[in-house]
Amino acid sequence: MVILSLLILNKAGGLIFQRDFNEGLKKLSSNDYLVLAGTFHGVHAITSRISPVRNSGGGLEVLESDRFRMQCFQTLTGTKFLIFAEPNQPNIDVVVKRVYELYADYVMKNPFYQIEMPIRCEAFERNLVAYIKPK
Template identity: 50%
Template sequence: MAIHGLWVINKAGGLVYQRNFGDGLPHLTSNEYLVLAGTLHGIHAITSRLSPTGSSSGAQEICGETFKMTILLTATGTKFVLLTSLAEPNAGSVLQKVYEAYADAVMKNPFHTPEMPIRSEGFDTRITALIGSG
């Protein structure tokens, strides 16, 4: 029942927001996170083609032995990824709320350039209120 991290990946596969919560997973360098986000973007595209029964979405939930990643793909191609412990039941609804916060505090911000890293205090505070400071 713990949230380890949140990523926002733009439609080109670039990591535009990354934040860790707590010490459940080791903290990597920002470069490593960029590489992982790019990899995930590619994997997500491939997984939708491997379906044995007609068209499929991309990967929605990726599980390791002690943690899982829940992925929300929006209609515009932006991906929200939440890293949690395996026993986190409402990762999906947290992601939905993160999406709302993103729409309010990032997309409505006139100073934000689309597809560029998110540097918005408003978004940070909304995420802190939603998930905790970590």
């Protein structure tokens, strides 16, 4: 499994987590990651309004290019998970689901995590790496 990067956005479009797992994406400065997150949040809001089909308003879900494939998953509370993977990576929805589970377990159940704030949970990162890059 080759997952390149994971970004987590809070419901206001702020970047609360960013981590690269494999080489393949250009490294950005931390400021640029914030800008990227904010931009994506805006684009996502627009795409959820311009859908030609009624009640399909989930917004942008997949973005494909010849270098990567980006999957976006928005939770009911508005938190967004962005996963960058290789273009031919199958079953990304399974990966997204598992990452969401890890987030629910190791971030939301951690009494020291302040909601909507950047994620600094050592157990979350440890389990994330163990899942995405098993030794």
